[in-house]
Amino acid sequence: MNELLALQDISKSFPSPGGGRISILSGISLSLFSGEIVAITGRSGSGKSTLLSIAALLSTPDSGRILYSGRDTHGMGEGEIAHLRSHSMGFVFQSSLLLSDFSALENTAMPMMIQGMRRRDAMKEAERYLSLVGLLDRKDHRPAAMSGGERQRTAIARALAGHPFVIFADEPTGSLDERSAADVEDLLFSAVRDEGRCMLLVTHDRALADRADRVLQLSEGVLSDV
Numbered sequence: 001m002n003e004l005l006a007l008q009d010i011s012k013s014f015p016s017p018g019g020g021r022i023s024i025l026s027g028i029s030l031s032l033f034s035g036e037i038v039a040i041t042g043r044s045g046s047g048k049s050t051l052l053s054i055a056a057l058l059s060t061p062d063s064g065r066i067l068y069s070g071r072d073t074h075g076m077g078e079g080e081i082a083h084l085r086s087h088s089m090g091f092v093f094q095s096s097l098l099l100s101d102f103s104a105l106e107n108t109a110m111p112m113m114i115q116g117m118r119r120r121d122a123m124k125e126a127e128r129y130l131s132l133v134g135l136l137d138r139k140d141h142r143p144a145a146m147s148g149g150e151r152q153r154t155a156i157a158r159a160l161a162g163h164p165f166v167i168f169a170d171e172p173t174g175s176l177d178e179r180s181a182a183d184v185e186d187l188l189f190s191a192v193r194d195e196g197r198c199m200l201l202v203t204h205d206r207a208l209a210d211r212a213d214r215v216l217q218l219s220e221g222v223l224s225d226v
């Protein structure tokens, strides 16, 4: 099997307001293979989002290595990391950052345009993904004119539209009703499994975690099988 993402011995601490440092991650190792979905659970404040942002190269660990398709990202230049981010990673985060001056359609098309796709083709593909998340009738709305759940579904459409091989999802269906959540979960899971991608999924939702191939719990800085 193809190892798409590997975390090796990742540690991270933050300065404590009272002085000293608080250790959040203590030597985490984890591999994700093609087609695989790994769910991370754990109490609020246990470090799940911290782990995700390190894996996505949005913040740096104190020590440890992060490999994409076997390539160590340490020592990669800014350009190489930006390329990796735009071509290989899709993000669905707790407060997904949509660009406020752009419509749902433009937000969804953005990663494909960054990858070099022609605007017209990117818009067409974006329409297809917005329709998959049930938002075609909101495609011209800007984020401020959408509900929280609609913004989240737009973020999911955007994450999938770029055809990334690693998807990072932090409570991806947290603000959706049961029915919409189930639809979006199905979409995310089949996008990963049918197309040989992988997903690192953070969730408090036990039922959602149980649909993953592996469920790991983060506690006291270490991951353990659930």
Ligand SMILES: Nc1ncnc2c1ncn2[C@@H]1O[C@H](COP(=O)(O)OP(=O)(O)OP(=O)(O)O)[C@@H](O)[C@H]1O
Residues within 6 Å of the ligand: 014, 015, 024, 042, 043, 044, 045, 046, 047, 048, 049, 050, 051
């Ligand atoms: N930039 C930072 N500076 C200092 N402490 C931080 C920073 N970022 C996170 N922390 C601390 O690290 C801990 C883990 O935070 P993190 O956001 O990873 O938790 P989480 O498991 O995602 O929680 P939740 O389920 O509530 O989203 C928290 O105690 C938080 O206060």
Ligand SMILES: [Mg+2]
Residues within 6 Å of the ligand: 048, 049, 050, 094, 170
């Ligand atoms: Mg979090």
